[in-house]
Amino acid sequence: MTATLSARIVAATGTSGTVSVRVSEVTKTYGPVRALRNVSLTLSTGRVTALLGPNGAGKSTLLSLVGALTRPTSGRVEHVGLGSRTTVRSTLGWLGHDGLLYPDLTGLENVRLSARLHGCADEAVEAVRARFDLSAFADRPVRTCSRGQRQRVALARALVHAPHLVLLDEPTTGLDAGGVERLEAVVREEAARGVTVLVVTHDERFASALDAQVVRMEAGRIAVATAC
Numbered sequence: 001m002t003a004t005l006s007a008r009i010v011a012a013t014g015t016s017g018t019v020s021v022r023v024s025e026v027t028k029t030y031g032p033v034r035a036l037r038n039v040s041l042t043l044s045t046g047r048v049t050a051l052l053g054p055n056g057a058g059k060s061t062l063l064s065l066v067g068a069l070t071r072p073t074s075g076r077v078e079h080v081g082l083g084s085r086t087t088v089r090s091t092l093g094w095l096g097h098d099g100l101l102y103p104d105l106t107g108l109e110n111v112r113l114s115a116r117l118h119g120c121a122d123e124a125v126e127a128v129r130a131r132f133d134l135s136a137f138a139d140r141p142v143r144t145c146s147r148g149q150r151q152r153v154a155l156a157r158a159l160v161h162a163p164h165l166v167l168l169d170e171p172t173t174g175l176d177a178g179g180v181e182r183l184e185a186v187v188r189e190e191a192a193r194g195v196t197v198l199v200v201t202h203d204e205r206f207a208s209a210l211d212a213q214v215v216r217m218e219a220g221r222i223a224v225a226t227a228c
């Protein structure tokens with residue numbers, strides 16, 4: 001993509017809400033692999049961005065850069081009004097491929113632990129327990145839960161502290177139809193709170209239900225970006 005086209009996409013998609021993350025002409029290489037090639041993207045508060053594309057397109061790499069979990073090889077990732085890189089990392093609402101759960105703790109213990117690390121009151125735990133309908137399995141060790149049940153606990157853990165920046169990598173993985181519907185509502189609610197949400201998904205139907213800015217990636221580049 002040319003710098004001019006990147007600039008046009010930023011201009012086209014950066015108009016609603018307040019800019020919170022600005023990715024400018026970012027390239028990321030892992031040895032000989034060019035995971036991202038001259039990617040520019042603007043994320044704003046109160047808006048959901050859905051990131052789609054085939055395996056290896058660079059979606060998870062871009063998510064990590066937005067979360068300040070990695071640094072670009074060249075180009076810039078700026079966080080506006082979200083604090084330093086350390087603050088961004090420590091306050092992130094992050095759901096990666098690994099759900100970051102302790103298998104021998106119960107679902108509720110996992111969520112409570114995360115809540116306490118972030119200094120949240122028990123009400124926050126109760127709120128996400130209800131939000132993700134965890135009660136039927138919340139008191140079982142996570143290792144005994146099904147894939148979809150674990151995913152619901154992982155989502156509750158990721159969102160319990162009402163983060164300002166919500167980054168979800170393939171969050172519908174393992175969820176049944178009811179779980180996906182519940183997640184659609186949660187993602188919309190998060191944006192309505194006025195925070196920034198970036199969701200990687202392969203699920204076109206899920207993406208279209210989010211009223212999201214849709215960004216399609218191919219081979220490390222942004223192929224298409226539409227304003228929501």
Ligand code: ADP
Binds near residue numbers: 053
């Ligand atoms: P996606 O999430 O779209 O499937 P990724 O961002 O995970 O794609 O990966 C993009 C490319 O970068 C792939 O070719 C992948 O193998 C490579 N890659 C990602 N992370 C690493 C890493 N830590 N070390 C080496 N190569 C990596």
Ligand code: MG
Binds near residue numbers: 059060061
């Ligand atoms: Mg990925």
